[in-house]
Amino acid sequence: MGMPELTSRTWRKSSFSGGNSDCVEVSLAPTGVGVRDSKNPQAGRLTVPRATWRIFLAALR
Incomplete structure (x- = not known):
């Protein structure tokens, strides 16, 4: 399932990661x-x- 619009989107990392590079990044698209x-x-x-x-985020909370 490809989403080409994600290639040019802004990727964000959690502020909880601080300077640590061991994290995941998330990009929201329509x-x-x-x-x-x-x-x-x-x-x-x-x-x-x-x-x-x-649903995933709600389960984490």
């Missing part, structure tokens, strides 16, 4: 959410529908 490894962003990304992302 059709979904991209998640990638901040240490190796070229390795690929996981993309999920926005509704799935909301």
Whole structure:
């Protein structure tokens, strides 16, 4: 499931990560959410529908 619009989007890292590079980055797009490894962003990304992302975040809370 490709989401080409994520390639030019802004990727954000949690402020809780501080200066640590061992974190994931997230990019929001109209059709979904991209998640990638901040240490190796070229390795690929996981993309999920926005509704799935909301369910995931609710489960974390």
